[in-house]
Amino acid sequence: MTASTTQLVKRKPESEGLLNEKWDHCLANLLVKSTLGAGFGIIFSVLLFKRRAWPAWVGVGFGAGRGYAECDREFKGAAGGVSRAVGERLRRD
Numbered sequence: 001m002t003a004s005t006t007q008l009v010k011r012k013p014e015s016e017g018l019l020n021e022k023w024d025h026c027l028a029n030l031l032v033k034s035t036l037g038a039g040f041g042i043i044f045s046v047l048l049f050k051r052r053a054w055p056a057w058v059g060v061g062f063g064a065g066r067g068y069a070e071c072d073r074e075f076k077g078a079a080g081g082v083s084r085a086v087g088e089r090l091r092r093d
Contacts, residue, residue, distance in 0.1 A: 037063025
């Protein structure tokens with residue numbers, strides 16, 4: 001193979017790079033939101049619920065659910081449809 005063909009073989013398609021970026025963003029978002037939910041759950045557990053474990057788990061669940069919902073919206077918006085926020089902006093203009 002020549003030098004130009006090896007460069008083409010080594011390069012990833014642009015769509016794969018975009019998909020990888022979306023997955024990275026989604027996983028980071030899920031981790032941050034779950035951690036924040038656990039933090040709020042621990043604070044409420046200590047302050048209000050006599051150090052029970054369930055508020056921390058509920059916080060993790062809420063955070064993970066919110067992170068999942070945002071990832072789902074991001075990936076479904078990439079399927080060719082217009083997201084709700086973009087559609088509302090287009091209608092106002």
